[in-house]
Amino acid sequence: MSGPVPLNEYDDAAVERITHFVEKLTGGKVVGLERLVRWRPSWFADVAIDGAVARLHLRGDRGGDVSIFPDLKREADxxxxxxxxxxxxxxxxxxxxDPPCIVMEAIAGTRDFSALDETTKSAIGCDYMHAIAAMHRLPIEPFVAAGLHRPEGAEAIALAGLDAYMPHYQRTKSRPEPLLAFVIGWLRRNVPRHRTQASFIQFDSGQYLVDQGAMTKLYDFEFSMIGDPLVDIxxxxxxNSYEPLGAPLPELVRYYEEATGEPVDHDVVLFHVLQFSLLGTMQFAGTVGVPKPGDPHSVYLMFDLALRRSILLALSALSGVALPDLPPLAEQRGDNCPLMAKIADTLAGVPVSDEGAQMQKAQVAELIEWAQRADAHGADMVARNIADVSALLGESFDGWDAAAAALEGYASAVEPDQDAALIRLLGTIEGRRLQLFGPTALGAAASHVVLPATR
Structure with a gap:
């Protein structure tokens, strides 16, 4: 391979350097290298050492511009x-x-619980939650020494994630974000002041494998930090809504309460559902607004739509403001419908030779379907949104960018007594977007988002 290396990709020379490093590190010989098909470069490596073959996992750098903690060594530490x-x-x-790569033990197991009976799932869930409780009891000083930020006081502990994500969001933000502006302010106004104990947290939790009816190990600590332990719940x-954890969540919560000896504050858990949904949206907002070369844009669109739905559900539950019921979307054809159909037809006939190319082809097909929906309904949706913003703010706008910028400014400084009207408007705007793109392959996840039931 020659020329510049695409984002999220390691060229042949980079893979060769990794292979040599593994062999030098282990004193063995790499006899097998299996590339995992996902947006992060990663491999399983089979290494022959003293007549036996050991399996290692090689975790490369995510790449692109969506990483909150871009130093991969942080996760290794x-x-x-x-x-x-x-x-x-x-x-x-x-x-x-160079290139960034963690060489680690390969974990045996799967995330598929379908072959397990309920008793086994419960036992696994109990082991998992006891492991999480043990993790939350660890002293935080070693993590601070490794470079993790130590928040002090209830507000800093509650908003550790927001404070960590904010610099990235401010640097990469590519368009007005009224919903995000409002939720940032709402969270700061509604911090759970009684939560004053910080722990090491995985942050993006629920990631572990099972093998032969037992939990093996936890994995993926890319976003770990020090903060409120209920973030992990x-x-x-x-x-759990899209990657089941085996036992029902209320059962897992009970195991956690048993392990910690303390009741879980369910309202605080919901606060962190709102915050985490916000942060995921903030993480990808820049590239969703202005796609970057090499980024898996279809994946980020799927995340964005689902996370915004989660924001609205959590915000509605916490504020007591019901989301509006929208009339059904009247189906129609866009001006470019024949051209879009032809592009999809042409893509379908393009041959692909490997699994990676098949994944890229599928992503392009998903983007075409998304564009077809935007072509058919986008202009009408924008016109309705502009009219609603004009009605709330009492001024007219020439286009959506101006309306969104004005609404963002209003949302950033809104008084609590104006929350309800703004939540309903934001719910309408985002609800229309879900109506528009929910029927697509990328929108399926968002259409099934529900709030986690912890009791």
């Missing part, structure tokens, strides 16, 4: 600390700086 304290995480064997609940 965190996992190493957890391993040293006896937590069920993979052992770190080494770290390569909130985020595992959100993950």
């Amino acid at each position: 965190v996992i190493d600390i957890l391993h040293q304290h006896g937590l069920p995480v993979p052992q770190i064997h080494g770290y390569l700086a 909130a985020t595992m609940g959100m993950r």
Whole structure:
């Protein structure tokens, strides 16, 4: 391969450097290298050492401009600390700086619980939640020494995620974001002041594998930080909606309460559902607004739509303001319908030779379907949104950019007694977007988003 390396991709020379590093690190010979098909470069490596073959996992850098903690070594250091304290995480064997790559133990297992009976699922859930409770009891000083920020006081602990994500959001933001502006302000006004104990948290939790009817190990600590431990309950609940955790979430919460000896504050969990949904949207907002070369744009559109739906549901539950019921979308054809159909037809006939190319082809097909819906309904949706913003703010706008910018300014400084009207308007705007794109392959996840039931 020659020329510039695309984002999220390692060229042949980079893979060769990784291979040499693994062999030098282990004293063995790489006899198998299996590339995992996903947006992050990663591999399973089979290494022959003294007549036996060991399987390692090689975790590369995500790439692009969506990383909150872009230093991959940070994650390696965190996992190493957890391993040293006896937590069920993979052992770190080494770290390569160029190209960035963590060499770690490969974890046996799967996320598929379908073959397990309810008793086994419950036992696994109990083990998992006891591991999470043990993680939350760890001293935070080693993590602080490794470079993690230590929040002080209830507000800093509650908003550790928001404070961590804000610099990235401010730097990459590419368009007005009225919904995000409002939720940022709402969270700051409604911090749970009684939560004053910080713990090490996985943050994007609910990630572990099972093998032969038992939990193996936890994985993926890219976004880990120090903050409110109930963040992990909130985020595992959100993950459970599309990647089931085995046992029902209320049962997992009970196991956590047993392990900690303390009741879970369910309202605080919902606060963190709102915050995590916001942060995920903030993370991808820049590239969703202005797509970057090499980014898996279809994946980010799917995340964005689903996370905005989660924001609205959590905000409605916390504020007591019901989301508006919108009339059904009247189906219609766009001006470019024949051309869009022909592009989809042409793509369908393009041959692909490997799994990676098949994934890229599928992503292009998803983007075409998205564009078809925008062509058919986008102009009408924008006109309705502009009219609604004009009615609230009492001024007219020439286009959506101007209306969205004005609404963002209003949302950033809104008084609490104006929250209800603004929540209903934002619910209408985002609800129309879900109506528009929900029927697509990328919108399916958002159409099924529900708030995690923790009790």
